Amino acid sequence: MIHQPVLLKEVLKFLITDAEGIYVDGTVGSGGHSEAIAEIVCQKGGRLICIDQDPDAVSFSKKRFVSKEGVKVIKANYKDMDIVLENEGIEKVDGILLDLGMSSMQLEDSGRGFSFLRDEPLDMRMDPEQxxxxxxxxxxxxxxxxxxxxxxxxxxxxxxxxxxxxxxxxxxxxxxxxxxxxxxxxxxxxxxxxxxxxxxxxxxxxxxxxNRELENLKIFLENVPDLLKKGGRLVIISYHSLEDRLVKNYIKKWENPCTCPPDLPYCLCGKKPLMKRIIKKGIKPSESEIQRNPRARSAILRVAERL
Ligand SMILES: C[S@@+](CC[C@H](N)C(=O)[O-])C[C@H]1O[C@@H](n2cnc3c(N)ncnc32)[C@H](O)[C@@H]1O
Structure with a gap:
């Protein structure tokens, strides 16, 4: 079953600030979000780097984007995005998307035991090299x-x-x-x-x-400010309260990194804000999106911008 991209309109609206820029989809899956991003940025000479740790997602997306100029699909863990970009000769990018969790393809067609409705080997690794x-x-x-x-x-x-x-x-x-x-x-x-x-x-x-999902997300969040250009956007869709809490707390820390005691009249630590939130509250899918795509039910999207 083809995966339906969640909150697609919102992702495009908040992620793309420069149609000639460089973007990364850190969780390409079957390429639903990537296809729409590429449609906008690759026409104007922009680039899109697509990453996934699942080899099936990578080969599916490679086929999907085979004739799309400006799109490159790479098998990697998004926690290693700094290394991926360095290998591509890219220093900083205009936008990064993470759409966390698993894809419909993994749930329904992978044969790796993600679904409680199927009789499959109890594996659940997104990356079979783990x-x-x-x-x-x-x-x-x-x-x-x-x-x-x-x-x-x-x-x-x-x-x-x-x-x-x-x-x-x-x-x-x-x-x-x-x-x-x-x-x-x-x-x-x-x-x-x-x-x-x-x-x-x-x-x-x-x-x-x-899949060490929370550990990977934490490593990524530690590094991501260094990967974004000034004005570059980070868009993350989470499906689990622990993921969303991690994202929310990092945004808070980026906005106010000062570690001075609160009673100090001025800042001595000198730490400056790295990113700012673009939307106050997380965006959730509408009822009609959830009806069309029940997978979207628990999604929440957050956006931060590099200062
Ligand atoms: C919800 S799906 C993404 C669907 C995609 N946005 C689309 O529209 O088709 C999540 C994908 O992220 C991948 N993934 C999860 N954790 C990852 C990680 N740490 N590094 C790279 N890919 C990861 C999964 O293998 C899966 O394909």
């Missing part, structure tokens, strides 16, 4: 560690019950498939009131842990 699979976590972590991941990354209230059930079931036989894990979780927390599948949050938590 060492840890979901089954490694599920079969080797302690009850405490599993419960912590499921609670924190999945925001699952019944994390302890789920972790207990996983430990009990893996003693019978290692848990190797997505469907077996989904069934274990469903039987552990039979809850008729849930609107979503009972394993939704557990699967989300494992995916975040396997």
């Amino acid at each position: 060492p840890v699979k979901a089954k490694d976590l599920v079969n080797n972590l302690s009850e405490f560690e599993l419960s912590k991941i499921i609670k924190e990354y999945g925001e699952e209230r019944k994390a302890r019950l789920i972790a207990k059930a996983i430990i009990r079931e893996r003693k019978k036989e290692p848990i190797e498939s997505s469907l077996r894990l989904a069934n274990i979780v469903s039987s552990a927390i039979q809850d008729k009131q849930r609107r979503r599948h009972p394993a939704t949050k557990t699967f989300q938590a494992l995916r975040i842990a396997v």
